[in-house]
Amino acid sequence: MAPFSFPFFLFTFTALFSFTLSRTTLVSHSTATLDLAASLTQAHDVISFDPHTIKPLDQAQEEAQLLNSSAASSPHISLSLHPRESLYTSNHKDYKSLVLTRLGRDSARVNSLNTKLQLALQGVNRADLEPLQTEIRPQDLSTPVTSGTILGSGEYFTRVGVGSPAKQFYMVLDTGSDVNWLQCQPCSDCYQQSDPIFNPTGSSTFRQLTCDVPQCQALDVSACRNNKCLYQVSYGDGSYTVGDFVTETVSFGNSGAIKGVALGCGHDNEGLFVGSAGLLGLGGGRLSLPSQVKASTISYCLVDRDSSASSTLEFNSAAPGDSVIAPLLKSRKLDTFYYVGLTGLSVGGRPVSIPPSLFQMDESGNGGIIVDSGTAITRLQTAAYDALRDEFKRLTPDLPAAGNFALFDTCYDLSGRTSVRVPTVSFLFAGGKSLALPAKNYLIPVDSSGTFCFAFAPTSSSLSIIGNVQQQGTRVSYDLANNRVGFSPNKC
Secondary structure (H helix, E strand, O other): OHHHHOOHHHHHHHHHHHHHHHHHHHHOOOEEEEEHHHHHHHHHHHHHOOHHHOOOOOHHHHOOOOOOOEOOOOOOEEEEEEEHHHOOOOOOOOHHHHHHHHHHHHHHHHHHHHHHHHHHHOOOOHHHOOOOOOOOOHHHOOOOOOOOOOHHHOOEEEEEEEOOOOEEEEEEEEOOOOOOEEEEOOOOEOOOEOOOOEOHHHOOOOEEOEOOOHHHHOOOOEEEEOOEEEEEEEOOOOOEEEEEEEEEEEEOHHHOEEEEEEEEEEEEEEOOOOEOOEEEEOOOOOOOHHHHOOOOEEEEEOOOOOOOOOEEEEEOOOOOOOOEEEEEEOOOOOOOOOEEOEEEEEEOOEEOOOOHHHHOEOOOOOEOEEEOOOOOOEEEEHHHHHHHHHHHHHOOOOOOEEOOEOOEOOEEEOOOOOEEEEEOEEEEEHHHEEEEOOHHHOEEEOOOOOEEEEOEEEEOOOOEEEOHHHHOOEEEEEEOOOOEEEEEEOOO
């Protein structure tokens, strides 16, 4: 009862002061300037960018010294991060077609995450999931597989070595997945990738896992053939990878290498990650790369997707001191996703009227909001999105409206201008903390002629997602040991 013994006037003064301080902090970030000219220049450059101007890792890095360690240790690991368009030549005739392709990938990605969640919420037992039969044809899949427009094309890549001696591969980074995998010879069906396909016979550290080991038993879908563990990962758009579940040495440039990392050696891979060799799963499950290397923290900074710049993915590094800290939450139903304790949103420095329950996860595992590296556009439950959009439109009456574009219903014709001031959009967290987004993270070009759209979208799912467009330029640090996530702007 002690907390209630303080004098009423002290409580009133403290509450009023806290409210005033919080409100003042928000209002001080009421507007932001969007550099339209810079955004359109990047949009033009990304179409004509030549990825061959980026030098690959030099031989010294590729022959990284093998640490005298195993997956049980926790070294500091740092890797370069690249946006997709900086590594592969664009085949799009203009920026508009590139954006439409990205949004197509994004919709498939969101469907994939929702499918994964629904399987977990419905209590589907791993024993009830059976591997696909071999030699499945693309036309047999539930959704047509079209190269470059499906989930797996990926948005951010890093380069790692696999095997001994190490062979270097570009891999997609994915906080929404746990299983690491790459394409392997011999191929029953492999898609085109930029690096030569990994040949296990050339590695002295390649080990096939048997069916009784914990790594095999941790798979959602597995099979056993001649006591060899087989894996399958299927995605919500009908894409999949199937092969042997093995352990290998994975090297991380100048950060050394880790022995005995469990990963899939995919011999049959459809529709996934065209260009990359495979995927590094950064989720919270037992088979993810962070879990296997016993990482206490993960952090990354995603550069602008239209930029040729790069940043870093790091394990076991401290978060920047100026990080906005929020609770990192876990679902009892699905340990892969990183849920964050979001309490609301503000526009123009003032909180939007949205029930906090729209961002909360209930006891059954429905609801909540996750931070995801693979989703581009932030998805909010429809009621939350409508309130956010309506407030943004109310505060931008002088911006000339343009027609809808794909999943965007709020667009503006900003042609002929070089810059514009717009209301600041911020994420609000517990304790009155807020993360103000740069204008370019929520008002993005969709063509090269000056059409910009409000880069949020509604979802009918209970799951909300903070996407990578909203994360651009911000170092996101997951403190796995203390269940916190930090956001630090301008730390790429």
